[in-house]
Amino acid sequence: xxxxxxxxxxxxxxxxxxxxxxxxxxxxxxxxxxxxxxxxxxxxxxxxxxxxxxxxxxxxxxxxxxxxxxxxxxxxxxxxxxxxxxxxxxxxxxxxxxxxxxxxxxxxxxx
Amino acid sequence: xxxxxxxxxxxxxxxxxxxxxxxxxxxxxxxxxxxxxxxxxxxxxxxxxxxxxxxxxxxxxxxxxxxxxxxxxxxxxxxxxxxxxxxxxxxxxxxxxxxxxxxxxxxxxxxxxxx
Numbered sequence: 001x002x003x004x005x006x007x008x009x010x011x012x013x014x015x016x017x018x019x020x021x022x023x024x025x026x027x028x029x030x031x032x033x034x035x036x037x038x039x040x041x042x043x044x045x046x047x048x049x050x051x052x053x054x055x056x057x058x059x060x061x062x063x064x065x066x067x068x069x070x071x072x073x074x075x076x077x078x079x080x081x082x083x084x085x086x087x088x089x090x091x092x093x094x095x096x097x098x099x100x101x102x103x104x105x106x107x108x109x110x111x
Numbered sequence: 112x113x114x115x116x117x118x119x120x121x122x123x124x125x126x127x128x129x130x131x132x133x134x135x136x137x138x139x140x141x142x143x144x145x146x147x148x149x150x151x152x153x154x155x156x157x158x159x160x161x162x163x164x165x166x167x168x169x170x171x172x173x174x175x176x177x178x179x180x181x182x183x184x185x186x187x188x189x190x191x192x193x194x195x196x197x198x199x200x201x202x203x204x205x206x207x208x209x210x211x212x213x214x215x216x217x218x219x220x221x222x223x224x225x226x
Contacts, residue, residue: 004153031212042115042202042217043154050212088153097142097161097206097213103153 006089006102013110018076020105022089025070029091032065033099034074037086046074046087076107084109113137115218117203123224124193132188132221136205143186144215145178148200157201160186161208193225 003025012018024032030051035043049056049063049072056063062075076083086104116135124130136143145157156170160180171177175193180186190197200222204215 035217040219042219043204044217045214048212048214090154092213097208098144098156098159098167099154099215100156101146101154 003100004089004091004102006087006105008103009106009108011108011110012079014079014081016079018074018079018083018107018109020074020076020087020089020107022072022074022102023070024072024089024091024100026091026093026100027067027070028093031092032063032072033090033092034061034063035088035090035101037088037104039085043088079107079109081109081111083107115203115205115216117201117218117221119221120219121222121224123226125226126195127192129189129191130193130223132190132201132203132223134186134188134203134205134218136184136186136203137216138184139207140205140216141183141208142206142213143180144204144206145186145188146202146204147172148202148220150199154202157188190223193223195225198223198225 006022033048034046037043060077064073088104089102090099118133141162143160146154158178159167175191178188200220202220204217206213206215
């Protein structure tokens with residue numbers, strides 16, 4: 001989606017942290033999501049954050065939200081080869097079930 | 112099944128032919144979505160069904176595209192007179208449709224190649 005932007009590629013060494021960034025334009029976004037797509041598969045919801053939160057942590061995943069700058073990030077600690085995938089940022093508005101997706105960030109984990 | 116299923120998984124067709132893509136949502140999910148994923152692009156919203164309400168067709172790219180949902184369950188996306196630019200992965204998703212946080216569960220997609 002034109003309203004959600006992400007960098008297209010990220011290469012990270014196994015064991016390091018990955019940080020994937022996303023910017024969005026609609027200040028009325030209610031929920032922001034991170035989806036993961038492995039090769040040949042559909043999208044899998046990784047995590048989400050409500051717009052009144054600044055941070056959410058779930059095991060190796062940390063989501064940071066800066067509403068002022070409309071910036072969302074996903075940090076993956078101790079990145080593993082199984083984390084190689086395309087990661088999509090998405091937003092939804094209150095009472096609107098449609099998701100607006102970014103173009104996806106392809107994360108490649110190298111040994 | 113436990114998840115969203117789509118068929119066929121792959122479809123190769125000739126330009127000008129019609130194709131039908133099928134989606135079986137998770138049982139009990141009233142909301143169903145179709146998206147298109149072109150190479151190197153994000154997901155493009157196509158159409159959304161919610162219960163018995165009129166579908167939101169605002170994302171359909173042309174009148175060659177149509178979709179229906181029979182009995183509030185299975186959905187079919189039809190592309191008439193296919194063009195090469197229709198080549199993409201077509202993803203279906205469903206959600207509970209109860210409002211609030213609506214987690215969408217995606218199927219594996221149908222990979223369409225128009226020659």
